[in-house]
Each structure stands twice: as C-alpha cells, then as structure tokens.
Amino acid sequence: MKWSEIFTSSVGKKLVMGLTGLFLISFLVVHVGINACIWANDDGAMFNRAAHFMGSSYVIRILEIGLMAGFLIHIIQGLVLEFQNRSKRTVGYQVNLGNRGSKWYSRSMGLLGTLILLFLIIHLSQFWYPNRSHQGWLLGEELNLFDRMKTTFSELWVVIIYVLGCFSLCWHLVHGFQSAFRTLGVSNNRYLSMINNIGIGFSVIVSLVFAMMPVSMYLGWV
Amino acid sequence: MEHYTMNLNLKVWKQKNAASKGKFETFEVKDISSEMSFLEMFDVLNERLINEGKEPVAFDHDCREGICGMCSMYINGRPHGPWHGTTTCQLHMRAFKDGDTIVVEPWRANAFPVIKDLMVDRTAFDRIIQAGGYISVNTGNAVDGNAIPIEKEHADKSFAAAACIGCGACVAACKNSSAMLFVSAKVSHLALLPQGDPERKTRVLNMVTQMDKEGFGACTNTGACEAVCPKEISIANIARLNGEYTMAALSADNSHD
C-alpha cells in the first residue's frame, strides 16, 4: 500500500484532519498560555518578554513554518472534505433529520472552520504580519505587542470579531476534540466519554480565556 | 393501547425509473387501523390504486419482521420513521394520529440510485461485502462451535455488530452519505473473532477501498447513523474501523519477496 493511497482514502483524509487538528490544539495551549501573561498586572512586561522569546529564535521560527503547514493542510483538506462529502447527495430530502440525529455543530464543521479562517486572516494581519515584517522577516527588532494589543482592542468592532472567532473555535473544538480521537481509533467507550468531557472542558476554557483578552483590554482591566 | 382508525394524507415520492426526474404525489388513505404496520398501510393504498387501474407505489420489502433490511423508507425526515431501533416494517400505525400528513421519501445518496418510487439500488453494499466481508474456510465437517475459546467481551461486541441488516439507513441519515457505520459493523464483526484474524488486514483495506469507489462520503463522526440504526449498531465500531485501517495500512509491506 502506497502512502498516497493511504492518505487519499476516506479514512486517510480523516486521519490527516485528526492529526493536524490535534497539532493545532497543542499550538492553542502554548498560545493561550503566553497570552495569559497580559493579566500579570505589570503593564505588559511579562507578556512582552514571553513574546520576545517567541520572536527571537530560529528554533521557534522553524516551528512556525511547521505550524503554517499544519494550518494549511488542515484548512485545505477540511474544505476539500466538506465539498466532496456534499457532492455525494445531489438530490436532497424534503424533510431533514436535523437535530434529531446529530448535534448542529457536528454538522457545521466546515462552516465553523471557515469562520475561524476568516478570523485568522484578520488576526494575522493585525499582529503577526506587522510584527514579522517589522523584523525584516528575520530576527530583527520586534514591535511592542502589548501596546499594539491595547490600541487594537480599543475598537468595539474588533472586540466583537474576536469574541465571535472564539465562539466558532469553541464549537469547532467541542466536536473536533473527541472526533479526532475517534478518527485515531480510540473505540473504548470508557475512554471515549472521558475524552468527550475533557474536550468540552478544554474548548470552553481555552475559548473563554482567549475571548477575555480583547474584552478585558477594551474594558480597561489591563 | 386502545385500537383506533385514522385517515391520513400521504405525500409520497413517485419516480418512473432511474433516468426520470420524479416528484411528490399526494394520496389520501382512509380507515387505517392503528394495529397495521406501515407497510400494510401501503398495501391498502396499493390495492386501491390497482383496483382503480392506477400505478401502485413501488417499495422494497421482504421479511416484514425486521431482519432483512429491505424496507427502506425515509418517513417524515427519519429513516424507518419515528420509532427508535425499528425498521419500517415493524413501525406500526399507532405511531400516527388521525389527520396526520406523512412525507415518504426514498433513501437519498448518489451511491443508492432510485430504481422506482421508494425503491433504491443498494447493490453497492453487496460489492463492499464481496470485497472482504467474509472469512475463507475449507469445506468439510462442521467445526465444533466451541473449539476455539473466545473472550466474552469480544464475542458480545462481535455479536452486536453482526446484527447489522445492511438496510442503508445509516447512509440515508448521514449528511455525508457515508457508509461507515455499515462497513465498520462488518469489519468489527469479523475483526473481533479469531476466525476473522487471518484476513483482518486485507479485509479492512479492501472494504474501505470499495466503499470509496462506490461513491459514499467520508465519516465526520456526527452520530446521525447511530441515532437511526434499526439494530442500534454502536458508532464505536467506526472508531474501531479507523484503528484497524490505520494499523493495516501502516504495517503493509510493499515488497513482494
């Protein structure tokens, strides 16, 4: 069996989604942890130090390329999967099964993912792109990201977009977290229900903490 | 439960053949007994249509006791109708009230093309079984069923998976038209038993390959299949298939020496 055959089969495509999805989840843990430093009550000193650590080493910069690849593969495969799956039923039903059979968010992974993608484009253009281009794409001088956050999040519409982005992320992960483990072959019901609960807890906490960042800056808490 | 009779409005999908377009037609049926099965209600309608010299509604059925999986009907937006864990032939009219409108559609999936009215072509499932849903045995004397010890938990899980009747409700309910619940039930049934072990790897690889060829979608673990399956096949079987597939694919060796 060739690698190309494995990863282009229906199960293999899902494997790609699950593996990249879990990789992106591990990135979220790092990201939310570093950003939580804004609440250190020191006018961003600790946060800027953490951000400096992430911006001043080639090791991290190489990992960043891996992260980009993870995102791209997940997004492209996710959209391809969504459209291929939709094409399998050309004539639809008059009356749909809807929520009687499955949760709305489990049926909306493509939509939720696309909302996350739109959010990501805005988010990267506000922080990542300006900072990295200021650095000359190498290890040059960084922007003061804490100050940049404060100005960015002084606008209400930006805060609303961020909160909506976190909302989409939360529902995407409530399904995605446990789904990824099923895709990887965890079939023991005892572990599946544990994973499901951990997934819900993770999704809600991470999304809430992310959403509180723009909110607390807008309200002047930090 | 008290017996009662009812008059109903049926909105039924009519389609001459696979090539024609098809549309909904409305029929009224009168004095339907609450003790009748859903298919018997259709028998009443069809007898009347035949007596009137009209074309009856074509639908599939065979055993009428919930074991053959033929009676595919998508009733009011749910495969096999409103009752949990029930085939259409075991659905009884006491599930409905006088004056109800019931919408009846065929399974919708490109891999299950409509043959006529409510009948769909489910031979894709047969080809998936032919690709690996069996064990190879030598003929001869029947082997003592208890000759090989089998772990109780595996035997139970295998038996539960073997209850799948190949009805296709899982495909009909799935937003991706995925056949994974069906295929995973067949794979699990055999993978959990020692008799299925020698062909374990080729089975899962070949069945998934055939499933993809037939034009079913990829599973996204929504759970709609499990919710409508008349035999209550567990979605955990899909996770088992994923694991079986991954192990078989990763351990396959390309060299032939």
Ligand code: HEM
């Ligand atoms: C940026 C755009 C994104 C798109 C278009 C997208 C799209 C999708 C799609 C279509 C699926 C498959 C549907 C399913 O499994 O039910 C999926 C699964 C998943 N996504 Fe995303 N996603 C995006 C971002 C993210 C992010 C940022 C994360 C996590 C940090 C994530 C984590 C996951 C996980 C864990 C799965 C489950 C994989 C599986 O079921 O095997 N996704 N995504």
Ligand code: SF4
């Ligand atoms: S898994 Fe259930 S719904 Fe699917 S074919 Fe088998 S019996 Fe029917």
Ligand code: FES
């Ligand atoms: S007719 Fe056999 S299961 Fe319904």
